[in-house]
Amino acid sequence: MFGRLGAPEIILILVVIVLLFGAKKLPDMARSLGKSARILKSEAKAMKSEGQQTAPADPPHDPTAQTEVPRTIQAAPGDVTSARPVTEPSDSTKR
Numbered sequence: 343m344f345g346r347l348g349a350p351e352i353i354l355i356l357v358v359i360v361l362l363f364g365a366k367k368l369p370d371m372a373r374s375l376g377k378s379a380r381i382l383k384s385e386a387k388a389m390k391s392e393g394q395q396t397a398p399a400d401p402p403h404d405p406t407a408q409t410e411v412p413r414t415i416q417a418a419p420g421d422v423t424s425a426r427p428v429t430e431p432s433d434s435t436k437r
Contacts, residue, residue, distance in 0.1 A: 347355075363371065 360368065
């Protein structure tokens with residue numbers, strides 16, 4: 343039903359996109375897509391590194407111990423507006 347996309351089909355798709363969104367919006371959309379991809383990549387990398395860490399046995403629960411400071415996800419260099427604190431769910435089954 344659907345064949346391979348050739349050069350004429352790709353050009354037609356690009357023309358429709360430019361007409362739909364306008365030439366002024368396309369750089370902003372590409373920039374925000376790039377930021378989203380960088381954030382997704384850093385999140386996946388952080389999750390992968392957390393999974394590979396081998397933690398020692400859980401220490402006994404100390405009620406007088408201070409709580410941890412929330413972790414902050416860093417944004418791309420120069421983009422300080424999208425850094426945000428992360429609230430991690432507490433796992434009460436380990437205690």
